[in-house]
Amino acid sequence: MAKGTRKIRRTQETRDDGDRKSKKPLAPKPQLPDPLSGTALRGILLRLGLPLLAVWMLCGFIASLVYSTTVKTVLIAIPAVLTVLAIGLVVWAVRQAKKARGVAGILSQVETAEDRKAAIQKLETDFKKNDPAALFARAQLELQEDPRKALATLEQIDLDKVMASVADExxxxxxxIHLVLGEVSDARRLVDGINLSRHQEPRTRAMLAAVCAEAWARSGAAKKATETLALFDSEDPAFEPIRPQLYRAQAYASAHVGDLKGIRRALKRLSSQDARMLGAFMMKRTHPLLQREAKKLLEQSGAVPRKMIIDRGRA
Incomplete structure (x- = not known):
């Protein structure tokens, strides 16, 4: 058994060396949304403009019915002040969007390990040390090689000083990352501070819900996890980029409520994305049902040699 394990390790090391030397892309170039696109700007203007228009109309109507100059002045001043604040908010949003576009531009150029190193260096030099957008991007790049380093980067974001929605993300x-590392209690402590109702963008909300649900399921709140996941249709085309996270959460939630059919359905869907993702369920402390079903699918897929599956399960 030890000999087989050493052989697998040597094979993996050889493969990793080849990947480091290769100039081939590590992954397909991500399709990043443009934060300054016409659709995005139109959405901001509509969310601010329509309520402001309603306030102007209401205050104007009331002002036309009163005779007091003071009251008229107050009624006109209220929407005027709100308009100034809205303009300031739009200016701030555009600045943040430009910053996000810059970060997205850096990430979109990453195709190889060398590109990743260059992108991390650029993020460190071109943005402020505590800039949330740059820290998120850095962590995303670091996660591919060192989850602990990515975690340390994300911990630089001061949750008490950034916007509530950013803190949730x-x-x-x-x-x-804690869940991937098997540190469920740390993950649970973090997700309990997330308020899903703060997030109106469907994909962001679904992603956060998936992380929360997995943490809840693995820490004794499987019913809450199941109810939360039921609010999202994982087959919705809008959720395609985050389906693996949703399927993973569904698998854990199903396991901890004893739903074997749910486990099999979630694992099959995850396997259809990439059978290698099932390897995460072969680690220690994984629910026995999940381990068993993941092992079956891995053996059937042929993505991982049977001997490697046995060694990993006993590691």
């Missing part, structure tokens, strides 16, 4: 990213 930081908690979610950190919790996801």
């Amino acid at each position: 930081a908690r979610g990213q950190r919790a996801m």
Whole structure:
């Protein structure tokens, strides 16, 4: 057994060396949304403009019915002040969007290990040390090689000083890494601070829900996890980039409520994305049902040699 394990390790090391030397892309170039696209800007203007228009109309109507100059002035001043604040908010949003576009541009150029190193260096030099957008991007790049380093990067985001929605995303990213590392209690502590109702963008909300659900399922709140996941249709085309996370959460939630059919359905869907993702369920402390079903699918897929599956299960 030890000889077989050493052989697998040598094979993996050889493969890793080849990957480091290769100039081939590590992964397909991500399709990153443009934060300054017409659709995005139109959405911001509509969310701010329509309520402001309603306030102007209401205050104007009331002002036309009163005779007091003071009251008229107050009624006109209220929407005027709100308009100034809205303009300031739009200016701030555009600045943040430009920054996000810059970060997205850096990430979109990453195709090889060398590109990744260059991108990390650029993020460190071109952005402020505590800039959340740059820290998220750095962590995303570092995660491919060193989850602990990515976690340390995300921990630089001061959750008490950033916007609540940004703090939630930081908690979610950190919790996801803790879950991958098997540190469920740390993940649970983080997800309990996430408020899903703060997030209106469907994909962001679904991603955070998946991380929360997995943490809840693995820490004794499987029913809550199942109810949360039921609110999202993992087959929705909008959720295609985050389906693996949703399937993973569904698998854990199903396991901890004893739903064998749910386990098999989630694992098959995950396997259809990439059978190698099932390897995560072969680690220690994974629910026995999940281990058993994941092992079956891995053996059937042929993605991982049977001997490697046995060694990993006993590691």
